[in-house]
Amino acid sequence: MHRKKILSYGTFGILLLIAVLFLWREGPYVYHPARTPLKGGAGAARVHGFFSTRPTPNAIYYKNKVIVLMYHDVQPHPTDIKSLDTAVFRQQLDAMKANGFHWITMEQYADFITKRRPVPDNAVLLTFDDGYETFYKHVFPILQEYRAPATNFLIVATIGNNKHPGLPKLNWQQVQEMHRKGIDFYSHTYDSHAYGYIRILGKNKDRAEPMLMGPEVNKTLHHVETWEEYTQRVTRDLDLSNQILRAKIGNNRDILAFPYGGYSKPVIDICRKLGVQVTFSVKPGINSPGQYIGYRVNAGGMDNNPITLLEYMKRGAPVKTPIKGYRL
Numbered sequence: 001m002h003r004k005k006i007l008s009y010g011t012f013g014i015l016l017l018i019a020v021l022f023l024w025r026e027g028p029y030v031y032h033p034a035r036t037p038l039k040g041g042a043g044a045a046r047v048h049g050f051f052s053t054r055p056t057p058n059a060i061y062y063k064n065k066v067i068v069l070m071y072h073d074v075q076p077h078p079t080d081i082k083s084l085d086t087a088v089f090r091q092q093l094d095a096m097k098a099n100g101f102h103w104i105t106m107e108q109y110a111d112f113i114t115k116r117r118p119v120p121d122n123a124v125l126l127t128f129d130d131g132y133e134t135f136y137k138h139v140f141p142i143l144q145e146y147r148a149p150a151t152n153f154l155i156v157a158t159i160g161n162n163k164h165p166g167l168p169k170l171n172w173q174q175v176q177e178m179h180r181k182g183i184d185f186y187s188h189t190y191d192s193h194a195y196g197y198i199r200i201l202g203k204n205k206d207r208a209e210p211m212l213m214g215p216e217v218n219k220t221l222h223h224v225e226t227w228e229e230y231t232q233r234v235t236r237d238l239d240l241s242n243q244i245l246r247a248k249i250g251n252n253r254d255i256l257a258f259p260y261g262g263y264s265k266p267v268i269d270i271c272r273k274l275g276v277q278v279t280f281s282v283k284p285g286i287n288s289p290g291q292y293i294g295y296r297v298n299a300g301g302m303d304n305n306p307i308t309l310l311e312y313m314k315r316g317a318p319v320k321t322p323i324k325g326y327r328l
Contacts, residue, residue, distance in 0.1 A: 055098035157191035190241035210262030285319035
């Protein structure tokens with residue numbers, strides 16, 4: 001009996017040592033098992049497995065599609081659960097770079113969506129919302145270091161406005177400097193990044209929703225916007241935002257990220273009339289040509305795990321909630 005225990009413990013120890021050595025040899029990342037065609041027509045080959053951690057720089061995970069990543073505040077040692085640590089952001093970029101993902105510009109993305117122009121395999125668009133000053137202080141230098149293009153969606157009325165509540169925002173000098181060095185800036189509305197009591201088309205009850213989605217119900221004044229007033233309010237806001245961006249940095253495209261990802265048929269109709277070429281939600285998924293309302297994968301927050309994010313991207317960011325009826 002004693003000898004059997006020794007043999008059992010010895011066998012278990014050897015197997016454990018082999019497993020540890022295997023994992024150490026494979027590297028720092030863990031990926032979903034799949035068989036992926038290699039570039040250059042080399043045929044199918046097993047490029048990663050459940051326990052594999054080997055980087056796969058030549059693997060193709062998806063073609064003719066784009067994953068759009070969404071960030072908000074990024075800074076060292078954040079205390080807000082919605083903020084991402086710059087060290088984790090670097091880990092994400094390192095992992096993407098080591099595994100054959102290719103960062104593209106908003107111009108490439110817009111041409112892909114509207115004109116079906118080609119994009120690289122494993123294409124990724126980096127986007128940031130709200131125009132926080134931390135983008136200039138902490139994110140921009142990292143993007144420059146990695147030579148990674150990116151887009152920041154600005155709440156235009158807050159730029160250079162020190163009296164606006166919340167985290168400090170960028171100023172126009174910072175925006176213009178970054179734009180000269182390859183960072184794009186588009187609209188997150190002029191000043192409609194807020195919730196209110198909204199009357200949604202086809203719904204029986206007013207409810208708290210993003211301000212763009214329908215007529216506002218002012219319970220204090222006992223006033224409900226008419227559809228004409230609503231259309232004028234949203235049209236004026238979105239048009240002013242794009243006019244200022246054209247004047248300040250020379251934008252020749254009108255692109256919008258909906259605050260809180262909130263959209264409705266009336267606001268889409270307004271966007272189309274204004275010539276807004278591309279819009280974005282906050283629903284996770286992957287984008288194909290003609291996807292007028294883009295899916296975005298949330299890559300920010302203190303609880304972000306770069307391994308889990310890369311897993312999801314390597315699976316082609318499967319769509320969880322389809323966006324129906326809003327294609328070009």
